[in-house]
Amino acid sequence: xxxxxxxxxxxxxxxxxxxxxxxxxxxxxxxxxxxxxxxxxxxxxxxxxxxxxxxxxxxxxxxxxxxxxxxxxxxxxxxxxxxxxxxxxxxxxxxxxxxxxxxxxxxxxxxxxxxxxxxxxxxxxxxxxxxxxxxxxxxxxxxxxxxxxxxxxxxxxxxxxxxxxxxxxxxxxxxxxxxxxxxxxxxxxxxxxxxxxxxxxxxxxxxxxxxxxxxxxxxxxxxxxxxxxxxxxxxxxxxxxxxxxxxxxxxxxxxxxxxxxxxxxxxxxxxxxxxxxxxxxxxxxxxxxxxxxxxxxxxx
Amino acid sequence: xxxxxxxxxxxxxxxxxxxxxxxxxxxxxxxxxxxxxxxxxxxxxxxxxxxxxxxxxxxxxxxxxxxxxxxxxxxxxxxxxxxxxxxxxxxxxxxxxxxxxxxxxxxxxxxxxxxxxxxxxxxxxxxxxxxxxxxxxxxxxxxxxxxxxxxxxxxxxxxxxxxxxxxxxxxxxxxxxxxxxx
Numbered sequence: 001x002x003x004x005x006x007x008x009x010x011x012x013x014x015x016x017x018x019x020x021x022x023x024x025x026x027x028x029x030x031x032x033x034x035x036x037x038x039x040x041x042x043x044x045x046x047x048x049x050x051x052x053x054x055x056x057x058x059x060x061x062x063x064x065x066x067x068x069x070x071x072x073x074x075x076x077x078x079x080x081x082x083x084x085x086x087x088x089x090x091x092x093x094x095x096x097x098x099x100x101x102x103x104x105x106x107x108x109x110x111x112x113x114x115x116x117x118x119x120x121x122x123x124x125x126x127x128x129x130x131x132x133x134x135x136x137x138x139x140x141x142x143x144x145x146x147x148x149x150x151x152x153x154x155x156x157x158x159x160x161x162x163x164x165x166x167x168x169x170x171x172x173x174x175x176x177x178x179x180x181x182x183x184x185x186x187x188x189x190x191x192x193x194x195x196x197x198x199x200x201x202x203x204x205x206x207x208x209x210x211x212x213x214x215x216x217x218x219x220x221x222x223x224x225x226x227x228x229x230x231x232x233x234x235x236x237x238x239x240x241x242x243x244x245x246x247x248x249x250x251x252x253x254x255x256x257x258x259x260x261x262x263x264x265x266x267x268x269x270x271x272x273x274x275x276x277x278x279x280x281x282x283x284x285x286x287x288x289x290x291x292x293x294x295x296x297x298x299x300x
Numbered sequence: 301x302x303x304x305x306x307x308x309x310x311x312x313x314x315x316x317x318x319x320x321x322x323x324x325x326x327x328x329x330x331x332x333x334x335x336x337x338x339x340x341x342x343x344x345x346x347x348x349x350x351x352x353x354x355x356x357x358x359x360x361x362x363x364x365x366x367x368x369x370x371x372x373x374x375x376x377x378x379x380x381x382x383x384x385x386x387x388x389x390x391x392x393x394x395x396x397x398x399x400x401x402x403x404x405x406x407x408x409x410x411x412x413x414x415x416x417x418x419x420x421x422x423x424x425x426x427x428x429x430x431x432x433x434x435x436x437x438x439x440x441x442x443x444x445x446x447x448x449x450x451x452x453x454x455x456x457x458x459x460x461x462x463x464x465x466x467x468x469x470x471x472x473x474x475x476x477x478x479x480x481x482x
Contacts, residue, residue, distance in 0.1 A: 010447065010462050017444075033469045036476070040441040043419060044337045051336065051349040055328065055356045219448075 003027030013037055215266070215286070217293045222268030224286045266293055318364035319373055327377050328356060334443040335381045341438030342385045343392075344423050345416070351388055355381045378443075378453055382435075425475035433468035440465055 004012065009030060016022065016038050022031055204213040215222040264279040266289040277289050319327075335355055340348040359380045366376055426434050432454075439445045439453065447465065451458040 006459075006462055006466060009466055013465075029470070033466070033473055036469055036473045037441065039418075040422070040437070043340075043415065043422065044333075044442065044444075045340065045345075047332055047336050047352070048349060051352060052332070054349075054353050055332070 003030040009033075017041060213286070215268070215290060217266070217268035217290065220268045222266060222293070224289070225265045225267070226286070227264070227282070264289065266290065268293060319366040319376075323373055324360065324363050327359070327373055331374070331377055332356070334445075335377075338381060338438050338443035339385060340419075341426070341442035342434065343388055345419055347388065351384055354388075355384045358384060375452065382453070421476060422472075425472050428475050429468055429471055433464055433471070436461060436465050437468055437472065 003009075004027060012022075012026070012030070012034055016034050022034055022038070024031075026034065204211050211226045213224045213226075215224045264282050264284060264286075266277045266286070268275050275293070277292055279289060332352070336348055336352045339351045339355070343351055355377075359377055362380070366373065370376070371379075426437065429437070435454065436450060439450045440447070445453070447461045448458050450456075450465075451461045454461070456464075
């Protein structure tokens, strides 16, 4: 097969799938094949209301109080391993001792400390989100998808009981991707879910005060974030902290005396499980955290 | 080590036998569209919605038997989806499929007709490809799976998937050109 190598062809295919346009410099046959791929992708369709209703009816008979629905934003929105669920160890680290011990041992070797918990135990009033950075607020996941203009990542299954969680809202801090959060709260148990999404793009790019860069972690797509606002891992300080565009800090919840220093974070996704390594002290470089991440695959 | 992490997360997610309602609902929300489009490729638009519903009915009935040690919920659901397609393709040999209109809702009837015509041509052209290639095309362009995910589902190497996908696209295009599509 002449023209592009297999690797180049796949890269172009991925690019087309993300909505990229074909170059006129492509070899003729490859361009035609990729054009066909683009047309095949365009043939995708959404489920009809009939199908959604049909499946919902079958799975949730009238006697059941738990109806299956795709329409309520906070329910759709996640579950998602709350992003951070996945959080590799976050969810597991402090909640479950064996996993927590293991994770801490692994990371202590590299001087990395996990921020604790994605389920902060608020002691004050019911969580109220007061962002100072001008947010774009959406009411549905599809609105977020439309605004993002790139495929969002909806991370993994989430163990939280979504029936008890209230959707608080979406916020995005950039109009070209990379950083979107969705927040959930519970008046009784004070759950909080935060999700992050990104798209692969070349070169570092700024998002607010942070700086992001696409990375490869043992063949899996990842994201390196430097100086990321600590609101990302709200549980660490049992409060949400937003840094405004003017540098003003706003804290919601209990402070516990921690300073709202930004963090470094490395995320990568493997088979829809989102892994996150966090350096709360910004002492580790991108290369350091990549070394930790890649080492996870060396025992395979 | 990452395997250990994944196992522990799975154990946590599946601390009760089977798949919880919440986890199942998540699967449904996340994969309904993708399974529908995969099934459309494999079975055609006439049968797609019915088969997709069948996938979730079957999965719902078997959710208590889900074993986190054997794979992720996603892998489990997709195995069921592929089984449903295989079963229907087998049955198809025994009976004529009753045609019905595509139920997709649209505000542009002309575009609908064009799409249906294009679909018809793609379906015919796909029929000339080996079954494995049809499956790869459906999983990539219908379901939106990555080559890596397809490799996992089909128990092939990622490189093999990439090669077959490229060749399948070329064959499909040649076939469609014969149909005066391009």
